[in-house]
Amino acid sequence: MRITLLALGTRGDVWPQIALASHLVDRDHDVTVATTVGFAPLVAGSGARLAPMPTDLTTFLAGDKGQAVLRSGGPRAVEAMGTYYSGFSDALDAATLTAVEGAEAVFGNQITFERAAVVSEALGIPAGIAWPMPLGPTGAYPSAMLEPGFGGARVNLLSHRLVYAGWQLGVRSDLRAFRRRLGLAPGGPSGLRRYAAARALQLHAFSPSLLPRPTDLGPEQPMTGLWQLPARIREGAGEAVPAAVDAWIDEGPPPVYLGLGSMPVPDTQRMLADVAAVTSELGVRGLIDATWCADAGPLPGHLHAVGSTDHDLLLPRCRAAVHHGGHGTLAAGLRAGLPTLVCSVFADQPFWGRRVERLGVGAHVRFRKLDRATLRTGLARVLEPATARRATQLGAAIRAEGDGTVRAATAVDDWLVTAMPLGRAAAAPRALAARS
Known part of the structure; x- marks a missing residue:
């Protein structure tokens, strides 16, 4: 079957779709991944076809406007993200229609599920969602995009509605234009209501050991366990552990991994000084993501830098992890049994930071409050034997679940x-004509 996966966002948003694509290709499906060209090496390794999309969220978030979005958080940030994509509306319309040419099913993620719903209705093909973060509405936990902790079922459901409303504010006009372009009425039920009414497949890519499955999810919303990007894809993209890093790790005790490259570090020299001082005081070695400190010069002997590397190969050789708390990095670290200090910036990161603290497998600090003192306090807590022991136990439970992407691909096959x-497909002939 021909399946198109609409995969916009940063690496953490996109790689789960690529992982799913690889397993669907292995099941003899003809798969297209619609994403930005920066992910072309990963898509090629999956065996899927790339359909280029005209956005680069990673570059946007690195700029001044993107940094303001990261600082705002909550529904306002969600609305701002929707507004960002609105700036590409015409180009996104055209690229989406090219990507779904001949498709017999379409999948979206948390950024593209509304577009997938429009395509489904217009072309008369099924649509599903792959949620890489806790955004699918439930009363069991709040939306991952909001700051408050867990509340009652009504409060949690309200938080999901608020986040969705913020997203709608950012994309509503563009979606209406897209619907008109495809010969559909501009209004109608929201995308989420359409998915629910059709009992469409919604894949929740979480570990039940990390976040128990909500009892209010239907059978069409499986919690698959954590997804993994196949090693062959990472290898093909040049993400093997470099020989120099491999040798440095072997020279001493396992280091602490500091994945600061995903954080908006404004003063690299001060941050590097803080990292060097804290790791020295605590008597640990540090392996640092080189993205933010490429021009820092020689590092102290107990520190070493590493570029983009396969976390599933690297992190099991570390003692603990310090990073932003994005679901991909978090999953790799917890699967390896690493106690974790989450220095959250945006999106689902505070959610996972609070979850790590609740489970007793690490600590959480907002990145804007990260300095030498909070880094030392957080890392010292992470390195406590009791924390490490609980993290080891959680890692074993997650590994016992296996690769959730396999279960996700099976669920897709069964659902198809x-x-x-x-919705109705009566407008499909006009939709097809609109593309010519």
Whole structure:
């Protein structure tokens, strides 16, 4: 079957779709991944076809406007992200239509599920969602995009509605234009309501050991366990552990991994000085993501820099992890049994930071409050034997679950047998004509 995966966002948003694509290709599906060209090496390694999309969220977030979005958080940040994509609306419309040419099913992620719903309705093909973070509405936990901790079921559901409303504010006009372009009425039920009414497949890519499965999710919303990007894809993209890093790790005790490259570090020299001082005081070695300190010059002997590397190969050789708390990095670290200090910036990162603290497998600090004192306090807590022991136990439980991407691909195959489009497909002839 021909399946298109609409995968916009940063690396953490996109790689789960590429991982799913690789397993669907292995099951003899003809798969297209619609994403930005920066992910072309990963898509090529999956065996899927790349359909280029005209955005680069990573570059945007690194700029001044993107940094302001990161600092704002909550529904306002969600609305700002929607507004960002609105700036590419016409180009996104055209690229989406090219990507779904001949598709028999379409999948979206948390950024593209509304577009997938429009395509499904217009072309009369099934649509599903792959949630890489806790955003699918439930009363069991709050939206991952909001700051408050867990509340009651009504409060949690309200938080999901607030985040969704913020996203709608940013994309509503563009979606209406997209619907008109495809011959559909501009209004109608929201995308999420369409998915629910069709009992469409919604994959929750979380570990039940890390976040128990909500009881209010239907059978069409499986919690698959954590997804993994196949090693062959990472190898093909040049993410093997470099020989120099490999040798340095072997020279001494396992280091602490400091994945600061995903954080908006404004003063690299001060941050590097803080990292050097804290690791020296605590008597640990540090392996630092080189993205933010490439021009820092020689590092102290107990520190070493590493570029983009396969976390599934690197992190099991470390003692603990310090990073932003993005779901991909967090999953790799916890699967390796590493106690973790989450220095959250945005999106689902504070959610996972609080979850790490609640489970007793690490600590959490907002990145804007990270300095030498909070880094030392947090890392010291992470290195406590009791914390490390609980992290080891959690890692064993997660590994016992296996690769959730395999279960996700099986769920897709099972669902496709009876899957229905979201809404009526009467406008399909006009939709096809609109592309010519």
